[in-house]
Amino acid sequence: MKYLRPNAIGLRGLILTFVLLAVMATLCNSLWVAYGVQRDALIHSRLEANRAYASKVASSIGQFLSSAHHHLGYSSQMVARDFGNPQLLKDEAVRLHAQDTDFNAVRIIDASGKVLQAYPDQAHLIGTTLRSDEIQQALKERRPLVSHAYVTVTGNLIVFISNPIFSAAGEFLGVVGASVFIRDQGVLHTLIGNHYHHDGTYAFVADDNRRLLYHSDHPRIGEVLTSSPTVDAALRGENGAMDVPNLKGIQMLAGYAQVKNANWAVVAQQPRALALAPLETLMRDMLIKIVPAGLVGLILILLGTMLITRPLQQLAKSANRLSAPNTSEELNAINAWYREAAAIRQALLGSVQRVRQKIGSLSQAAQSDALTGLANRRAMDASLQALDQTERDYAVLALDIDHFKRVNDTFGHDVGDIALKQVAAIIQQCSRAEDLACRAGGEEFVLVLPESSLEAARDIAERIRHTVATTEIAQVGTLTISIGVACRSVDSQASGAILKRADQRLYGAKTGGRNRVVADDAEVQSA
Ligand SMILES: Nc1nc2c(ncn2[C@@H]2O[C@H](COP(=O)(O)OP(=O)(O)OP(=O)(O)O)[C@@H](O)[C@H]2O)c(=O)[nH]1
The missing domain is CATH 3.30.70.270 (Reverse transcriptase/Diguanylate cyclase domain)
Incomplete structure (x- = not known):
């Protein structure tokens, strides 16, 4: 016969342990799934927001460049009427500069690269021939053009927006161009700075040489990026978003878009860690909200465990006293409210009956005379x-x-x-x-x-x-x-x-x- 070990775990403890383990496992799994879903949702929405932000900035810059070309085109027509008239050229340069405040300097250059007019006044430039690649490209291609960024002889980092000048007969006369200074608080600062977000999101613009035309970290303007998957994708004409590390190895949620009429890349990005920062608060709030329901659940589990184990404990106690005179009454008083407990009680009542019959027959035999049947x-x-x-x-x-x-x-x-x-x-x-x-x-x-x-x-x-x-x-x-x-x-x-x-x-x-x-x-x- 095996005896009950004194330190054997009780049914109540077992049920509680298993239920609590199951609840904890479910809770952890739910939190983990919720965390994953929330994290993916945050990443997705942030990527989408940055893609839209980059597109918007690219579109604004594109509009600015279209407008600039429109203004330059008008001036080309004006100067083509009398290209040999220095006063006309000067008046148009002044008017153009006044019309478009984003133009830091206006140049009218003939087909050989000689500066015919420069405004604001830079008299020493007039008559000189500009040989920079960017000017030579504008003269060569003879179409509205936006150069990549370059450093001028005067040391300014600029982009040169130009429009060809054709005579009424279709002869190429030269170009009207405007320099836009990159480092100063120019047009890109206005266009992008206005969209500045206070959640760690920032944007930068790079030209087709990956040179930064704008960066929220202003000292970096002019820097040439060694590699950038987002810039490369935008320069390929793609418009999208990706989860990539930046040059410093910080994981970024980046949106990118191309400025179509300049082949510039606009990237809007936010450190992934910053984007996911609300997740911590979200999960904490979720946990806090789960606690009251969890406590109610725990109390229900405790009550349920007590309700289940109580009849079993009472039945076990009575089972130890089957031969006691009041065991049947004790068993009948037990609230065996569920099927298994009721079945055990029924079985115990049967056992009590059999024990009594056995004891009765034994005591009768012990008290009778076998031959006569009288008492002994x-x-x-x-x-x-x-x-x-x-x-x-x-x-x-x-x-x-x-x-x-x-x-x-x-x-x-x-x-x-x-x-x-x-x-x-x-x-x-x-x-x-x-x-x-x-x-x-x-x-x-x-x-x-x-x-x-x-x-x-x-x-x-x-x-x-x-x-x-x-x-x-x-x-x-x-x-x-x-x-x-x-x-x-x-x-x-x-x-x-x-x-x-x-x-x-x-x-x-x-x-x-x-x-x-x-x-x-x-x-x-x-x-
Ligand atoms: N058949 C039978 N005889 C028994 C039993 N128990 C006792 N006896 C006999 O009962 C007899 C009793 O005899 P005695 O005690 O001498 O008494 P008695 O012959 O009845 O004479 P008195 O009592 O003096 O009238 C004995 O022969 C016993 O063997 C029994 O269970 N069965």
């Missing part, structure tokens, strides 16, 4: 002891079959047994339900008569004696019986003494001739 000596002693504990009056009959030895000797032991059973049956028949008939040993019997006076006991004894004497015993014929009677109220309080007195009177009946009842000592002497 032990049961008789127990009854007399019980009577000793009370004030109840009772009488005792000591009965002994006369000359029984002869029966055995004459008819055999088996016939003697039959005779014993028949006499026992007569004693039983002549007594009341509340009387206790016992086989005291051999052919001796005792009949205990509660609430009986000596006289009533004598009458019963006489009736038994008479019945035995007049009953035909199988194979034997008739038998007689001698009976001694004693009574508590007359003789003694103690059962031992009463029994002894009944025995003495039985002995008196024997010596007095047998087949008689003796109920007092006077009869003994007279017998």
Whole structure:
């Protein structure tokens, strides 16, 4: 048999442990999934926002360049009318500069690269020939052009926006161009700075040489980027977004777009860590909101566990006391509210029943005489002891079959047994339900008569004696019986003494001739 280990974990603990583990696992998984979904949503929305931001800036710059070309185109037409007229050229340069405040300087150059007009006044430039690649390209291509950024002889970082001048006959005369200073607070600063975001998002513009035309970190303007996937993608004409590390290895959520009429790249980006910063607050808020529901859930789990385990604990307790007299009542009082507990209770009630039947049959066997079925000596002693504990009056009959030895000797032991059973049956028949008939040993019997006076006991004894004497015993014929009677109220309080007195009177009946009842000592002497 295996005994219950004292430190064995209880069902309540087990259920709680498993439920809590399951809840924790579900909670962690939910938080992890929520974190992933929120993070992806944030990244996606930030990428989309930066793509839109880059497109918007690219579009603004494109509009500015279109407008600039429009203004330059008009001036080209004006100067083409009288290209040899210096005053006309000067007036147009002044007007153009005044018209477009984003133009830092206006140049009118002939087809050989010679400066015919420069405004604001830079007299030393007039008459000089400009040989920079950018000017040569403008003269060569003879179409509206935006140069990449370059450093002029005067040390300014500029882009040169130009428009060709054609005579009415279609002869190429030169170009009208405007320099836009890059480092100063010029047009790009206005266009991009206006869109500045305060969430760490910033934009930069690079030309087709990857030279920075604008950067929120102004000292970097003019720097040539060694590599940039976003700039390269924009220069290829793509418009999109990507999650990439920048030159310093910081992961960026970047949108990019191309300025179509200049092949410039606009990139708007935000450090990924900054974009995901709200996630921490979001998750904390989520956790805080989960806590009250979690506590309610925990209380429900505790209550549920108690409700489930309580009947089982009570059933286990009762199962240890199946033989106790009130176990059935205890079991019936248990609230076995669910099927399994009810089934266990039913099984235990059945066990209680069987244990009782077993104990009942065992105790009956232990208290009966196997031959006659009457109570045995032990049961008789127990009854007399019980009577000793009370004030109840009772009488005792000591009965002994006369000359029984002869029966055995004459008819055999088996016939003697039959005779014993028949006499026992007569004693039983002549007594009341509340009387206790016992086989005291051999052919001796005792009949205990509660609430009986000596006289009533004598009458019963006489009736038994008479019945035995007049009953035909199988194979034997008739038998007689001698009976001694004693009574508590007359003789003694103690059962031992009463029994002894009944025995003495039985002995008196024997010596007095047998087949008689003796109920007092006077009869003994007279017998
Ligand atoms: N068949 C049978 N005989 C028993 C049993 N128990 C005792 N006896 C017999 O009962 C007889 C009792 O004999 P005795 O004690 O001498 O008494 P008696 O012959 O009845 O004579 P008195 O009592 O003096 O009248 C013995 O022969 C026992 O063997 C039993 O269970 N069955």
